[in-house]
Protein backbone atom coordinates (compact mmCIF):
# COMPACT_ATOMS: atom_id res chain seq x y z
CA UNK A 385 0.00 0.00 0.00
CA UNK A 386 1.59 3.29 -1.08
CA UNK A 387 1.06 6.36 1.06
CA UNK A 388 -1.34 8.97 -0.26
CA UNK A 389 0.32 12.23 -1.24
CA UNK A 390 -0.67 15.12 1.02
CA UNK A 391 0.15 18.80 0.78
CA UNK A 392 3.43 19.41 2.66
CA UNK A 393 2.80 22.21 5.14
CA UNK A 394 6.02 22.05 7.06
CA UNK A 395 6.90 19.85 9.93
CA UNK A 396 3.62 18.41 11.23
CA UNK A 397 4.89 16.05 13.93
CA UNK A 398 6.44 13.40 11.63
CA UNK A 399 8.07 11.52 14.53
CA UNK A 400 4.91 11.49 16.57
CA UNK A 401 3.01 10.22 13.52
CA UNK A 402 5.57 7.47 13.07
CA UNK A 403 5.35 6.32 16.69
CA UNK A 404 1.52 6.24 16.57
CA UNK A 405 1.70 4.17 13.38
CA UNK A 406 4.13 1.74 15.06
CA UNK A 407 1.79 1.29 18.03
CA UNK A 408 -1.25 0.84 15.77
CA UNK A 409 0.49 -1.77 13.57
CA UNK A 410 -0.01 -4.28 16.41
CA UNK A 411 -3.81 -3.97 16.04
CA UNK A 412 -4.86 -5.10 12.57
CA UNK A 413 -8.38 -5.24 11.14
CA UNK A 414 -8.99 -8.70 12.63
CA UNK A 415 -8.61 -7.25 16.14
CA UNK A 416 -11.18 -4.52 15.49
CA UNK A 417 -13.58 -6.91 13.76
CA UNK A 418 -13.54 -9.12 16.82
CA UNK A 419 -14.21 -6.13 19.11
CA UNK A 420 -17.07 -5.15 16.82
CA UNK A 421 -18.60 -8.63 16.75
CA UNK A 422 -18.47 -8.97 20.54
CA UNK A 423 -19.34 -5.29 21.21
CA UNK A 424 -16.20 -5.39 23.31
CA UNK A 425 -14.01 -2.61 24.61
CA UNK A 426 -10.51 -2.56 23.02
CA UNK A 427 -8.71 -2.84 26.37
CA UNK A 428 -5.37 -4.01 24.89
CA UNK A 429 -5.28 -1.19 22.36
CA UNK A 430 -6.13 1.42 25.00
CA UNK A 431 -3.37 0.00 27.25
CA UNK A 432 -0.85 0.24 24.40
CA UNK A 433 -1.54 3.86 23.55
CA UNK A 434 -1.89 4.86 27.20
CA UNK A 435 1.52 3.37 28.01
CA UNK A 436 2.98 5.20 25.04
CA UNK A 437 1.73 8.41 26.69
CA UNK A 438 -0.50 9.44 23.78
CA UNK A 439 -3.66 9.93 25.83
CA UNK A 440 -1.90 12.26 28.28
CA UNK A 441 -0.77 14.50 25.41
CA UNK A 442 -2.73 17.55 26.50
CA UNK A 443 -2.09 17.36 30.24
CA UNK A 444 0.59 19.85 31.30
CA UNK A 445 3.94 18.39 32.32
CA UNK A 446 3.53 19.61 35.92
CA UNK A 447 0.63 17.15 36.26
CA UNK A 448 2.49 14.30 34.60
CA UNK A 449 1.30 14.71 31.01
CA UNK A 450 3.22 15.48 27.83
CA UNK A 451 2.10 19.13 27.70
CA UNK A 452 1.71 19.07 23.93
CA UNK A 453 -0.35 21.51 21.82
CA UNK A 454 -3.78 20.57 20.50
CA UNK A 455 -2.33 20.07 17.01
CA UNK A 456 -0.19 17.23 18.35
CA UNK A 457 -3.23 15.58 19.94
CA UNK A 458 -5.09 15.97 16.63
CA UNK A 459 -2.22 14.28 14.80
CA UNK A 460 -2.33 11.34 17.25
CA UNK A 461 -6.07 10.76 16.70
CA UNK A 462 -5.80 11.25 12.93
CA UNK A 463 -3.01 8.66 12.71
CA UNK A 464 -4.89 6.13 14.85
CA UNK A 465 -7.82 6.21 12.43
CA UNK A 466 -5.65 6.44 9.36
CA UNK A 467 -4.00 3.20 10.47
CA UNK A 468 -7.40 1.46 10.46
CA UNK A 469 -7.74 1.54 14.25
CA UNK A 470 -10.54 3.35 16.09
CA UNK A 471 -9.84 6.47 18.13
CA UNK A 472 -13.44 6.97 19.16
CA UNK A 473 -13.11 4.61 22.13
CA UNK A 474 -10.16 6.44 23.66
CA UNK A 475 -10.33 10.07 22.53
CA UNK A 476 -12.33 11.24 25.53
CA UNK A 477 -9.47 10.43 27.92
CA UNK A 478 -7.51 13.05 26.03
CA UNK A 479 -9.89 15.97 26.21
CA UNK A 480 -12.63 15.59 28.86
CA UNK A 481 -10.02 16.55 31.44
CA UNK A 482 -9.84 20.00 29.77
CA UNK A 483 -12.82 21.16 31.87
CA UNK A 484 -11.02 20.08 35.04
CA UNK A 485 -7.77 21.66 33.86
CA UNK A 486 -9.34 25.00 32.98
CA UNK A 487 -11.96 25.33 35.69
CA UNK A 488 -11.06 22.93 38.51
CA UNK A 489 -9.28 24.15 41.65
CA UNK A 490 -5.64 23.27 42.35
CA UNK A 491 -6.55 20.52 44.80
CA UNK A 492 -8.80 18.81 42.24
CA UNK A 493 -6.11 19.06 39.57
CA UNK A 494 -3.43 17.62 41.87
CA UNK A 495 -5.80 14.86 42.91
CA UNK A 496 -6.93 13.69 39.49
CA UNK A 497 -4.72 14.88 36.63
CA UNK A 498 -1.59 12.80 37.37
CA UNK A 499 -3.70 9.60 37.46
CA UNK A 500 -5.49 10.59 34.25
CA UNK A 501 -2.13 11.27 32.60
CA UNK A 502 -0.86 7.76 33.35
CA UNK A 503 -4.21 6.14 32.57
CA UNK A 504 -4.49 4.80 36.11
CA UNK A 505 -7.66 6.89 36.36
CA UNK A 506 -9.96 6.60 33.38
CA UNK A 507 -11.91 9.78 32.67
CA UNK A 508 -13.65 8.53 29.55
CA UNK A 509 -17.29 9.47 30.13
CA UNK A 510 -19.03 12.77 29.58
CA UNK A 511 -22.74 12.84 30.49
CA UNK A 512 -24.56 15.70 28.79
CA UNK A 513 -27.21 14.33 26.40
CA UNK A 514 -30.64 13.46 27.80
CA UNK A 515 -33.50 11.62 26.09
CA UNK A 516 -35.99 14.51 26.29
CA UNK A 517 -33.76 17.61 25.96
CA UNK A 518 -31.71 16.29 23.00
CA UNK A 519 -29.69 19.07 21.35
CA UNK A 520 -31.46 21.67 23.50
CA UNK A 521 -28.99 21.15 26.35
CA UNK A 522 -30.28 23.95 28.57
CA UNK A 523 -33.55 21.99 28.93
CA UNK A 524 -31.82 19.06 30.58
CA UNK A 525 -33.73 17.67 33.56
CA UNK A 526 -31.07 15.93 35.61
CA UNK A 527 -31.01 17.77 38.94
CA UNK A 528 -28.28 18.22 41.54
CA UNK A 529 -29.67 19.49 44.85
CA UNK A 530 -27.30 20.67 47.56
CA UNK A 531 -27.74 18.83 50.86
CA UNK A 532 -25.04 19.51 53.45
CA UNK A 533 -21.65 18.44 52.15
CA UNK A 534 -22.99 16.80 49.04
CA UNK A 535 -25.26 17.19 46.04
CA UNK A 536 -28.06 14.70 45.48
CA UNK A 537 -28.42 13.75 41.81
CA UNK A 538 -31.58 12.49 40.14
CA UNK A 539 -32.45 12.17 36.49
CA UNK A 540 -31.25 10.31 33.43
CA UNK A 541 -28.69 10.58 30.64
CA UNK A 542 -28.48 8.81 27.31
CA UNK A 543 -25.58 8.03 24.97
CA UNK A 544 -23.07 8.41 27.80
CA UNK A 545 -20.30 6.59 26.01
CA UNK A 546 -17.78 4.42 27.87
CA UNK A 547 -19.42 4.94 31.30
CA UNK A 548 -18.88 1.23 31.97
CA UNK A 549 -15.17 1.62 31.15
CA UNK A 550 -14.48 4.72 33.16
CA UNK A 551 -13.50 5.51 36.75
CA UNK A 552 -14.65 9.12 36.57
CA UNK A 553 -17.48 10.79 34.71
CA UNK A 554 -18.02 14.46 33.96
CA UNK A 555 -21.68 15.30 34.54
CA UNK A 556 -23.72 18.35 33.57
CA UNK A 557 -26.78 18.82 35.81
CA UNK A 558 -29.17 21.60 36.74
CA UNK A 559 -28.55 23.13 40.17
CA UNK A 560 -31.05 26.02 39.86
CA UNK A 561 -34.47 25.43 38.27
CA UNK A 562 -34.78 27.02 34.85
CA UNK A 563 -37.66 29.31 35.96
CA UNK A 564 -35.38 30.85 38.61
CA UNK A 565 -32.50 31.93 36.34
CA UNK A 566 -32.05 34.98 34.11
CA UNK A 567 -30.73 33.02 31.14
CA UNK A 568 -31.62 29.39 30.60
CA UNK A 569 -27.91 28.58 30.23
CA UNK A 570 -27.41 29.73 33.85
CA UNK A 571 -27.99 27.36 36.76
CA UNK A 572 -26.23 24.35 35.23
CA UNK A 573 -23.22 22.86 37.00
CA UNK A 574 -20.44 20.40 36.25
CA UNK A 575 -19.48 17.56 38.59
CA UNK A 576 -16.77 14.98 38.56
CA UNK A 577 -18.52 11.77 39.56
CA UNK A 578 -16.33 8.99 40.93
CA UNK A 579 -18.04 5.96 39.42
CA UNK A 580 -16.08 3.55 41.60
CA UNK A 581 -17.55 5.10 44.74
CA UNK A 582 -20.99 5.67 43.20
CA UNK A 583 -21.60 2.04 42.25
CA UNK A 584 -24.70 0.66 43.99
CA UNK A 585 -25.49 3.99 45.67
CA UNK A 586 -28.05 5.54 43.34
CA UNK A 587 -26.61 5.08 39.87
CA UNK A 588 -27.52 2.47 37.31
CA UNK A 589 -25.62 2.20 34.01
CA UNK A 590 -27.10 0.15 31.18
CA UNK A 591 -25.38 -0.57 27.86
CA UNK A 592 -27.14 0.92 24.84
CA UNK A 593 -26.46 -1.12 21.73
CA UNK A 594 -25.86 1.00 18.64
CA UNK A 595 -24.87 0.33 15.03
CA UNK A 596 -21.22 1.01 15.89
CA UNK A 597 -19.16 -0.50 18.70
CA UNK A 598 -19.26 2.64 20.77
CA UNK A 599 -19.73 1.23 24.28
CA UNK A 600 -22.41 3.79 24.88
CA UNK A 601 -24.87 3.66 27.78
CA UNK A 602 -27.93 5.00 29.52
CA UNK A 603 -27.25 6.34 33.01
CA UNK A 604 -29.99 6.58 35.64
CA UNK A 605 -29.52 8.63 38.81
CA UNK A 606 -31.75 8.07 41.80
CA UNK A 607 -30.52 9.99 44.84
CA UNK A 608 -26.81 9.58 44.09
CA UNK A 609 -24.75 11.66 46.53
CA UNK A 610 -21.75 13.44 45.04
CA UNK A 611 -19.44 15.25 47.48
CA UNK A 612 -19.69 19.04 47.10
CA UNK A 613 -15.91 19.12 46.66
CA UNK A 614 -16.45 17.40 43.29
CA UNK A 615 -18.21 20.45 41.86
CA UNK A 616 -15.98 21.89 39.14
CA UNK A 617 -15.66 25.68 39.23
CA UNK A 618 -18.60 27.76 40.39
CA UNK A 619 -22.12 26.43 40.82
CA UNK A 620 -24.38 27.59 37.99
CA UNK A 621 -21.64 28.29 35.43
CA UNK A 622 -21.31 24.75 34.08
CA UNK A 623 -22.79 25.41 30.65
CA UNK A 624 -20.01 27.92 29.91
CA UNK A 625 -17.37 25.46 31.08
CA UNK A 626 -18.76 22.78 28.77
CA UNK A 627 -18.85 25.22 25.84
CA UNK A 628 -15.20 26.11 26.52
CA UNK A 629 -14.20 22.50 25.95
CA UNK A 630 -16.24 22.06 22.81
CA UNK A 631 -13.84 23.81 20.46
CA UNK A 632 -11.03 21.43 21.36
CA UNK A 633 -13.40 18.47 20.99
CA UNK A 634 -14.58 19.61 17.55
CA UNK A 635 -11.04 20.07 16.27
CA UNK A 636 -10.01 16.64 17.54
CA UNK A 637 -13.10 14.95 16.08
CA UNK A 638 -12.35 16.74 12.78
CA UNK A 639 -8.85 15.25 12.82
CA UNK A 640 -10.29 11.79 13.53
CA UNK A 641 -12.63 12.15 10.57
CA UNK A 642 -9.70 13.15 8.35
CA UNK A 643 -7.80 10.03 9.46
CA UNK A 644 -10.77 7.78 8.73
CA UNK A 645 -11.40 9.48 5.38
CA UNK A 646 -7.79 9.01 4.32
CA UNK A 647 -7.93 5.34 5.28
CA UNK A 648 -11.04 5.00 3.07
CA UNK A 649 -9.46 6.81 0.09
CA UNK A 650 -6.36 4.63 0.41
CA UNK A 651 -8.43 1.45 0.49
CA UNK A 652 -10.63 2.60 -2.39
CA UNK A 653 -7.78 3.67 -4.67
CA UNK A 654 -5.76 0.50 -3.97
CA UNK A 655 -8.77 -1.69 -4.71
CA UNK A 656 -9.65 0.31 -7.84
CA UNK A 657 -6.14 -0.37 -9.17
CA UNK A 658 -6.22 -4.09 -8.38
CA UNK A 659 -9.76 -5.20 -9.17
CA UNK A 660 -10.14 -6.19 -12.82
CA UNK A 661 -13.64 -6.42 -14.33
CA UNK A 662 -14.42 -6.30 -18.09
CA UNK A 663 -10.68 -6.92 -18.62
CA UNK A 664 -9.47 -3.71 -17.03
CA UNK A 665 -8.94 -2.26 -13.56
CA UNK A 666 -12.20 -0.74 -12.33
CA UNK A 667 -10.24 2.44 -11.45
CA UNK A 668 -9.81 3.07 -15.18
CA UNK A 669 -13.50 3.96 -15.31
CA UNK A 670 -14.15 7.59 -14.53
CA UNK A 671 -17.35 6.61 -12.71
CA UNK A 672 -15.20 4.75 -10.19
CA UNK A 673 -12.12 6.99 -10.21
CA UNK A 674 -13.68 10.44 -9.90
CA UNK A 675 -15.63 9.99 -6.64
CA UNK A 676 -12.40 8.76 -5.01
CA UNK A 677 -10.40 11.68 -6.43
CA UNK A 678 -13.08 14.13 -5.29
CA UNK A 679 -13.12 12.63 -1.79
CA UNK A 680 -9.33 13.01 -1.62
CA UNK A 681 -9.53 16.67 -2.67
CA UNK A 682 -12.28 17.41 -0.15
CA UNK A 683 -10.35 15.73 2.65
CA UNK A 684 -7.28 17.83 1.87
CA UNK A 685 -9.39 21.00 2.02
CA UNK A 686 -11.05 19.94 5.27
CA UNK A 687 -7.65 19.10 6.74
CA UNK A 688 -6.51 22.69 6.07
CA UNK A 689 -9.52 23.87 8.06
CA UNK A 690 -8.72 21.49 10.93
CA UNK A 691 -5.13 22.73 10.96
CA UNK A 692 -6.23 26.36 10.94
CA UNK A 693 -8.65 25.82 13.82
CA UNK A 694 -5.93 24.02 15.81
CA UNK A 695 -3.42 26.79 15.09
CA UNK A 696 -5.89 29.41 16.38
CA UNK A 697 -6.64 27.29 19.46
CA UNK A 698 -2.94 26.78 20.21
CA UNK A 699 -2.29 30.51 19.80
CA UNK A 700 -5.01 31.20 22.38
CA UNK A 701 -7.16 32.99 19.77
CA UNK A 702 -10.89 32.74 19.22
CA UNK A 703 -11.46 29.56 17.21
CA UNK A 704 -15.20 28.88 17.68
CA UNK A 705 -16.19 29.44 14.06
CA UNK A 706 -13.16 27.59 12.68
CA UNK A 707 -13.56 24.64 15.06
CA UNK A 708 -17.20 24.23 14.08
CA UNK A 709 -16.53 24.55 10.36
CA UNK A 710 -13.57 22.18 10.60
CA UNK A 711 -15.73 19.49 12.21
CA UNK A 712 -18.53 20.06 9.67
CA UNK A 713 -16.27 19.85 6.62
CA UNK A 714 -14.16 16.97 7.93
CA UNK A 715 -17.20 14.86 8.85
CA UNK A 716 -18.72 15.38 5.40
CA UNK A 717 -15.47 14.80 3.51
CA UNK A 718 -14.91 11.59 5.48
CA UNK A 719 -18.44 10.43 4.69
CA UNK A 720 -17.90 11.03 0.97
CA UNK A 721 -14.70 9.00 1.17
CA UNK A 722 -16.61 6.22 2.96
CA UNK A 723 -19.32 6.23 0.30
CA UNK A 724 -16.74 6.18 -2.50
CA UNK A 725 -14.91 3.26 -0.87
CA UNK A 726 -18.14 1.34 -0.28
CA UNK A 727 -19.23 1.77 -3.91
CA UNK A 728 -15.77 0.94 -5.27
CA UNK A 729 -15.70 -2.35 -3.37
CA UNK A 730 -19.01 -3.51 -4.84
CA UNK A 731 -20.37 -6.49 -2.93
CA UNK A 732 -17.09 -6.94 -1.09
CA UNK A 733 -17.71 -3.62 0.68
CA UNK A 734 -20.34 -5.54 2.64
CA UNK A 735 -18.02 -8.41 3.53
CA UNK A 736 -16.81 -7.75 7.06
CA UNK A 737 -13.28 -9.01 6.34
CA UNK A 738 -12.62 -5.94 4.16
CA UNK A 739 -13.33 -3.62 7.13
CA UNK A 740 -15.08 -1.13 4.81
CA UNK A 741 -18.57 -1.63 6.24
CA UNK A 742 -17.30 -1.30 9.84
CA UNK A 743 -15.45 1.95 9.16
CA UNK A 744 -18.39 3.17 7.04
CA UNK A 745 -20.70 2.76 10.03
CA UNK A 746 -18.18 4.47 12.30
CA UNK A 747 -17.69 7.44 9.98
CA UNK A 748 -21.41 8.16 9.85
CA UNK A 749 -21.37 9.04 13.55
CA UNK A 750 -19.36 12.24 13.04
CA UNK A 751 -22.35 13.93 11.43
CA UNK A 752 -24.45 13.33 14.55
CA UNK A 753 -22.11 13.31 17.54
CA UNK A 754 -20.85 15.13 19.47
CA UNK A 755 -23.02 17.70 17.71
CA UNK A 756 -25.16 17.28 14.64
CA UNK A 757 -24.49 19.06 11.36
CA UNK A 758 -27.61 21.23 11.56
CA UNK A 759 -26.59 22.66 14.90
CA UNK A 760 -23.20 23.63 13.47
CA UNK A 761 -24.89 25.29 10.49
CA UNK A 762 -27.14 27.15 12.94
CA UNK A 763 -24.03 28.37 14.78
CA UNK A 764 -22.39 29.56 11.57
CA UNK A 765 -25.60 31.19 10.33
CA UNK A 766 -26.17 33.06 13.56
CA UNK A 767 -22.76 33.74 15.07
CA UNK A 768 -20.56 34.03 11.97
CA UNK A 769 -23.00 35.49 9.45
CA UNK A 770 -25.24 37.41 11.84
CA UNK A 771 -28.51 35.94 10.60
CA UNK A 772 -31.46 35.54 12.99
CA UNK A 773 -31.32 32.69 15.49
CA UNK A 774 -33.11 29.79 13.84
CA UNK A 775 -34.00 27.79 16.91
Ligand SMILES: Cc1cc2nc3c(=O)[nH]c(=O)nc-3n(C[C@H](O)[C@H](O)[C@H](O)COP(=O)(O)OP(=O)(O)OC[C@H]3O[C@@H](n4cnc5c(N)ncnc54)[C@H](O)[C@@H]3O)c2cc1C
Nearest residue numbers: 510511512513518519543544545598753754755756758775
Ligand atom coordinates in the same frame (compact mmCIF):
# COMPACT_ATOMS: atom_id res chain seq x y z
C1 LIG B 1 -22.52 6.89 18.99
C2 LIG B 1 -22.89 8.07 19.82
C3 LIG B 1 -22.13 8.43 20.91
C4 LIG B 1 -22.49 9.51 21.71
N1 LIG B 1 -21.74 9.81 22.84
C5 LIG B 1 -22.16 10.79 23.69
C6 LIG B 1 -21.50 11.03 24.94
O1 LIG B 1 -20.50 10.37 25.27
N2 LIG B 1 -22.01 11.96 25.78
C7 LIG B 1 -23.12 12.70 25.47
O2 LIG B 1 -23.52 13.54 26.25
N3 LIG B 1 -23.78 12.50 24.27
C8 LIG B 1 -23.32 11.58 23.39
N4 LIG B 1 -23.99 11.35 22.20
C9 LIG B 1 -25.20 12.11 21.92
C10 LIG B 1 -25.03 13.11 20.80
O3 LIG B 1 -24.25 14.19 21.24
C11 LIG B 1 -26.45 13.51 20.37
O4 LIG B 1 -27.04 12.36 19.77
C12 LIG B 1 -26.47 14.66 19.43
O5 LIG B 1 -26.00 15.83 20.09
C13 LIG B 1 -27.87 14.92 18.87
O6 LIG B 1 -28.82 14.94 19.90
P1 LIG B 1 -30.14 14.03 19.78
O7 LIG B 1 -29.71 12.65 19.46
O8 LIG B 1 -30.96 14.23 20.99
O9 LIG B 1 -30.89 14.60 18.52
P2 LIG B 1 -32.04 15.69 18.49
O10 LIG B 1 -31.66 16.89 19.30
O11 LIG B 1 -33.33 15.03 18.79
O12 LIG B 1 -32.03 16.10 16.95
C14 LIG B 1 -32.48 15.20 15.93
C15 LIG B 1 -32.21 15.82 14.57
O13 LIG B 1 -32.92 17.06 14.45
C16 LIG B 1 -32.02 18.11 14.15
N5 LIG B 1 -32.46 19.34 14.84
C17 LIG B 1 -32.90 19.46 16.11
N6 LIG B 1 -33.21 20.74 16.36
C18 LIG B 1 -32.96 21.44 15.22
C19 LIG B 1 -33.05 22.82 14.84
N7 LIG B 1 -33.50 23.75 15.68
N8 LIG B 1 -32.68 23.16 13.59
C20 LIG B 1 -32.26 22.24 12.71
N9 LIG B 1 -32.14 20.93 13.01
C21 LIG B 1 -32.48 20.54 14.25
C22 LIG B 1 -30.65 17.66 14.65
O14 LIG B 1 -29.62 18.30 13.93
C23 LIG B 1 -30.72 16.16 14.38
O15 LIG B 1 -30.34 15.90 13.07
C24 LIG B 1 -23.62 10.28 21.37
C25 LIG B 1 -24.38 9.94 20.26
C26 LIG B 1 -24.03 8.85 19.49
C27 LIG B 1 -24.87 8.50 18.29
